Amino acid sequence: MIAQSLQVGAHLPALQVVVPLLAAPVCALIQRPRVAWATALAVSVLALLMSSALLERTLVAGPISYALGGWAAPWGIEYRVDTVNAFVLLIVSLISTLVLPFARDSVEQEVRADRIGLFYTAWMLCLTGLLGIAITGDAFNVFVFLEISSLSSYVLISLGSERRALVAAFRYLVMGTVGATFILIGVGLLYTMTGTLNMMDLAERIGAVEDTRAVKVAFVFLTVGIAIKMALFPLHAWLPNAYTYAPSAVTAFLAGSATKVAVYVWLRFFFTVFGADYAIESMSMMLLMLPLALSGIVIASLVAVFQNDAKRLLAYSSVAQIGYMALGIGLFSTTGLTAAIVHLFNHAIIKTVLFMALGCILLRTGSVRIASLAGIGRRMPWTMAAFVFGAMSLVGVPLTVGFISKWYLLLAALEFGWWPVAALVVATSLLAAVYCGRVVEAAYFRDPQPGSIQAHAREAPLTMLVPVWILIAANIYLGIDTDLTVDVARRAAVILIGAVP
Amino acid sequence: MSLLSEIFAYFNYWVVVILIMLGMYVVMANPNLVKKVIGLNIFQTAVFIFYISMGEIEGGTAPILDDAFTRYANPLPHVLILTAIVVGVATTALALALAVRIYRAYESVEEDEIDAEDARAEVQE
Numbered sequence: 049m050i051a052q053s054l055q056v057g058a059h060l061p062a063l064q065v066v067v068p069l070l071a072a073p074v075c076a077l078i079q080r081p082r083v084a085w086a087t088a089l090a091v092s093v094l095a096l097l098m099s100s101a102l103l104e105r106t107l108v109a110g111p112i113s114y115a116l117g118g119w120a121a122p123w124g125i126e127y128r129v130d131t132v133n134a135f136v137l138l139i140v141s142l143i144s145t146l147v148l149p150f151a152r153d154s155v156e157q158e159v160r161a162d163r164i165g166l167f168y169t170a171w172m173l174c175l176t177g178l179l180g181i182a183i184t185g186d187a188f189n190v191f192v193f194l195e196i197s198s199l200s201s202y203v204l205i206s207l208g209s210e211r212r213a214l215v216a217a218f219r220y221l222v223m224g225t226v227g228a229t230f231i232l233i234g235v236g237l238l239y240t241m242t243g244t245l246n247m248m249d250l251a252e253r254i255g256a257v258e259d260t261r262a263v264k265v266a267f268v269f270l271t272v273g274i275a276i277k278m279a280l281f282p283l284h285a286w287l288p289n290a291y292t293y294a295p296s297a298v299t300a301f302l303a304g305s306a307t308k309v310a311v312y313v314w315l316r317f318f319f320t321v322f323g324a325d326y327a328i329e330s331m332s333m334m335l336l337m338l339p340l341a342l343s344g345i346v347i348a349s350l351v352a353v354f355q356n357d358a359k360r361l362l363a364y365s366s367v368a369q370i371g372y373m374a375l376g377i378g379l380f381s382t383t384g385l386t387a388a389i390v391h392l393f394n395h396a397i398i399k400t401v402l403f404m405a406l407g408c409i410l411l412r413t414g415s416v417r418i419a420s421l422a423g424i425g426r427r428m429p430w431t432m433a434a435f436v437f438g439a440m441s442l443v444g445v446p447l448t449v450g451f452i453s454k455w456y457l458l459l460a461a462l463e464f465g466w467w468p469v470a471a472l473v474v475a476t477s478l479l480a481a482v483y484c485g486r487v488v489e490a491a492y493f494r495d496p497q498p499g500s501i502q503a504h505a506r507e508a509p510l511t512m513l514v515p516v517w518i519l520i521a522a523n524i525y526l527g528i529d530t531d532l533t534v535d536v537a538r539r540a541a542v543i544l545i546g547a548v549p
Numbered sequence: 550m551s552l553l554s555e556i557f558a559y560f561n562y563w564v565v566v567i568l569i570m571l572g573m574y575v576v577m578a579n580p581n582l583v584k585k586v587i588g589l590n591i592f593q594t595a596v597f598i599f600y601i602s603m604g605e606i607e608g609g610t611a612p613i614l615d616d617a618f619t620r621y622a623n624p625l626p627h628v629l630i631l632t633a634i635v636v637g638v639a640t641t642a643l644a645l646a647l648a649v650r651i652y653r654a655y656e657s658v659e660e661d662e663i664d665a666e667d668a669r670a671e672v673q674e
Contacts, residue, residue, distance in 0.1 A: 188629055195636045199643055206647055211654035215663055218647045222576060225589055225640050232596055232633060239626065240603045 061114040061127040064098045065180045072172035081164035085152050088168040092145045099137035106134045122246035128185030132540040136182040136312045139396050143304035146515045151297035154407050158209045158295045173200035178309045187235045188245045198224045205294040216289035223286040230273030237266035250321050278310030281344025284367040291363035296407030304400035308392050319544040337378030344371035349479040358416040358487050369395045379460050385541035387456035394449040398441045401519035405435040408508035413501045423496030427505040432491050434516045439484035441523045444477045448527040561602035568595030580660040586644045593637045600630040
């Protein structure tokens with residue numbers, strides 16, 4: 049018995065990816081909406097348990113190396129789990145597990161009944177891809193999993209109820225494929241120069257050839273390719289429409305996981321493969337990233353203020369939040385990285401809960417245009433209260449997780465004595481208050497049109513409210529007790545940045 | 550003369566660069582969604598050629614174990630690119646399926662007409 053459980057434990061890294069992968073065809077065969085949904089939820093819970101076990105083990109015993117199929121690295125594909133990607137695995141599986149209970153009713157309303165089985169198939173494939181990107185230690189494997197998650201997310205987005213979802217999915221497909229192919233070119237160039245695809249091996253061998261043009265070009269292709277996938281300003285054009293027209297559950301899931309995983313890939317290539325020194329000195333990444341991050345934060349926040357659709361407003365806000373993460377990374381210091389990784393987690397739970405609250409409103413009223421939200425706060429008090437808490441967290445009010453992220457970001461900026469940057473972070477937080485305020489104002493201080501659906505809307509069902517409030521509780525609890533997130537993030541930052549203090 | 554030999558020394562890579570440029574241009578400049586997919590395919594195929602070329606060794610044979618040969622091409626990039634080709638086929642299939650759905654919903658696969666249609670619907674709301 050003990051021997052058996054040990055064996056399962058030893059194969060956890062592989063199971064983390066294989067279990068959701070096997071669940072995908074099962075969901076496709078089942079076809080019955082409720083059963084497919086239950087399967088997906090069970091698998092997602094299982095994935096969450098596995099990723100928590102992995103994170104705990106990396107915190108106690110250090111990195112885990114797993115040779116897939118028994119082929120030792122660098123010949124075989126190595127799954128390498130350290131604190132950084134164990135944390136990302138936890139974020140992805142946590143978001144999936146919390147959004148799935150919510151998805152049942154939301155998806156039944158927004159997606160045609162005969163497509164729901166396939167909807168959860170695509171969901172499982174997307175989860176597989178995202179977990180795979182995070183766990184693998186092989187550069188080419190990153191590309192394969194990236195395409196698995198991307199292709200399934202194009203499908204998920206195209207299942208939105210409006211026809212514009214199709215165009216949004218198509219445009220995302222074109223940009224996403226260009227991005228992924230750029231990554232492929234980058235990996236290919238690295239392979240020609242070093243003869244290896246294993247990340248640890250790459251890191252060792254890249255030093256000898258790092259001044260060659262091929263490696264520099266590889267760096268550029270990887271940077272741009274991943275920036276497209278993470279929707280870094282100004283490569284974010286696919287994101288607002290994709291988030292606006294996708295089914296609510298998909299938006300909540302992708303907002304919390306897909307862009308976060310892309311940020312992780314960036315971290316992995318910048319810090320583990322190329323090394324921070326190379327990125328700063330040879331490629332002057334600070335000069336490139338800080339202006340991009342700052343202009344992204346300011347412009348996307350300003351655009352968000354003028355949106356008429358609450359979902360699109362939050363989508364632009366996501367672009368701004370990616371900017372905060374890029375800012376943290378772009379400082380190339382331990383505090384900056386800590387801020388970026390903490391915000392990775394915090395923004396996942398903030399934005400997911402906000403999109404879920406909008407999903408509740410969409411379920412009951414069929415519209416999330418700000419004009420049609422008038423008076424909804426009185427009809428759906430629990431949903432809107434959750435939205436208000438989420439919005440406060442997004443703005444960065446103390447005692448919420450949003451505050452913690454902003455705080456570390458400010459600390460990181462001030463370490464360099466960059467007051468204008470710090471001031472900009474604070475000012476854009478106020479912009480977040482303005483755009484969230486528009487939704488809150490409409491919901492509480494305007495009267496609904498008499499006789500409209502909004503005037504007679506009921507509160508969302510408990511299956512949707514419970515996950516929403518679990519996330520709100522997490523937003524507040526982790527805003528007060530920061531041991532879990534900040535400690536893990538700092539350890540992850542130290543691993544990434546290596547010997548640099 | 551030396552310029553020509555320079556070009557021919559890296560002939561495959563020049564082809565790759567030209568095809569990447571062509572593909573990207575079609576993706577960006579052509580408003581027809583199906584032609585965008587074709588552009589995407591040209592772009593991806595260029596990367597396939599790039600991978601296959603880098604496995605080549607001068608005077609090498611196909612990578613088959615045989616005592617008569619000691620120099621053979623590196624099979625790994627070829628295997629990698631098989632995976633990428635499969636991914637490319639899947640992407641093309643999905644993109645074309647989306648284009649069919651878009652045509653049914655809008656009766657057009659021209660980007661400008663779709664945008665005009667969306668703008669009209671926006672005004673009506």
